Amino acid sequence: xxxxxxxxxxxxxxxVPDGLWTKCPECKEMFYKKELDDGLKVCSKCGYHFLIxxxxxxxxxxxxxxxxxxxxxxxxxxxxxxxxxxxxxxxxKASFLKTGLLxxxxxxxxxxxxxxxxxxxxxxxxxxGSMGAVVGEKITRMIEHATEKKLPLIIVSSSGGARMQExxxxxxxxxxxxxxxERYQKQNHLFISILTHPTTxxxxxxxxxxxxxxxxxxxxxxxxxxxxxxxxxxxxxxPKDFQSAEFLLEHGFLDLIVSRLDLKKxxxxxxxxxEKK
Numbered sequence: 001x002x003x004x005x006x007x008x009x010x011x012x013x014x015x016v017p018d019g020l021w022t023k024c025p026e027c028k029e030m031f032y033k034k035e036l037d038d039g040l041k042v043c044s045k046c047g048y049h050f051l052i053x054x055x056x057x058x059x060x061x062x063x064x065x066x067x068x069x070x071x072x073x074x075x076x077x078x079x080x081x082x083x084x085x086x087x088x089x090x091x092x093k094a095s096f097l098k099t100g101l102l103x104x105x106x107x108x109x110x111x112x113x114x115x116x117x118x119x120x121x122x123x124x125x126x127x128x129g130s131m132g133a134v135v136g137e138k139i140t141r142m143i144e145h146a147t148e149k150k151l152p153l154i155i156v157s158s159s160g161g162a163r164m165q166e167x168x169x170x171x172x173x174x175x176x177x178x179x180x181x182e183r184y185q186k187q188n189h190l191f192i193s194i195l196t197h198p199t200t201x202x203x204x205x206x207x208x209x210x211x212x213x214x215x216x217x218x219x220x221x222x223x224x225x226x227x228x229x230x231x232x233x234x235x236x237x238x239p240k241d242f243q244s245a246e247f248l249l250e251h252g253f254l255d256l257i258v259s260r261l262d263l264k265k266x267x268x269x270x271x272x273x274x275e276k277k
Contacts, residue, residue, distance in 0.1 A: 001136040024048050034224065040260050049217050049260055053099065054106040057156055057196075061264045062110035062119070070109065071141055076134045083163040089091070091165070095126040103134040104159070105259065107142040109151070115269035115275060117163035118146035121156040122209075129159035129202055132166040137174025142164045143180040152190040152271055155237050157208040159202015174206035181210050190274045192267065195245070195254070215272060216245035216265075221252075 022031050026048035036043075041050040052060070058067050075092070078203040081112060082088045096102060104126040109118055120139045122129045139155065142146060146153040150219060193211025195204075197220040204224050225245035231238055241247050248254050258266045 011097060022050075023091075024235040026113050028273065033081040047218060047257045047259065049219060050114075051124060051158075051197065053125050054101070054121040057121050058108075058110070058119065060260065061154075061156075061267055062112055062117075063114070067119070068108050068110065070107050070145065071138050072106075073102070074134045074138060076166065078165075079169065080165070080167055082167075091127060099123060099125040101126050103138070105135045105138050107138045109145070112154075112264065114269055115268070115271040116151055117271065118142050118149075118151045118157075120154075124158040124160075124198075127163065128156075129203075130161065130163035130170075130266070131159060131201075132163035132170050132175050133173060135163075136170075136176050139173075139177050140180045143177070143184050145182075146189065147184045147187060150187070150189060151230045152192070152274060153184065154192045154194065154267065155207060155211075156194040157199040157203050157206075158196045158198060159199055159201065159203035161203055163224045171202060174202050177207040178210065181207055185210075185212070190271070193261075195220055197221050200224065200226075209253070213256070214254050214255050215258050215266070216248070217263075218245060218257055218259055220245040222248055243259050 011242070020033055022036055023029070024031065024043040024046060027046035028044060028047045029043065031043070036050070037046045041052050041056075042048070042119050078088045080088075082230070103121055105120055105122045106119045111117070120142045120200060122135070137237070143153060145151070150167050162174070181191065191210070191212050193208055195214065195216040196206055197210050197217060199220065199222045201224060204222060221243050222245060227238055229245065239247065249257050251254060
């Protein structure tokens, strides 16, 4: 008879709380979630940039407690009575409960290392950052505010493109935002466009690519239509990673690729150079 018996302990899934660990989709490294958050959600092994929301983005690039939100109470109606598997209001409500936002962009004014700057920051968490009438209106109002107050302007894009639930009304926002930017840029003000993963569709085809300086995060997917659609349309094979930030920089569509870890420092430098000019 053995002197000792091993006690078998069966660990249930509840023994390890959910949400403590995150796997990098690029290098497959496992990270403690707090460690990842402290590193601005950039993989310390391969540099992969995880998605962040608009609040995190604003905190990342602005001076503490300087952001003043504008037009926070705007939200879309349902003029087309659009319905797929859910109604449009149902999808809006689900996105509101998920993000706390009324639509897919947050706009306002803040200091960036002491330089007062107009900001529009898109949030992919709200219906894939899709651009509807409210997104177009808020961005246009912020551009007009920057024009009136002679402020530099930064727009951070993260979008799947135009919002299908608003059809032509969504497409009209492309022309609307571009017209406002033309008036702004005619007065020789600085517009910095920041492209994050993903920036696609009507957003890419309008204000996102009109910056005086266009910056992208490493590895960001940037394009108009999807690769499969383009290949079927032109009946040709496409270059590898042709919609990546690195490919676009190599072919002259971008000015800079900047890690999230260095973004505020780079923006501060550009803003101060322009301010002196």
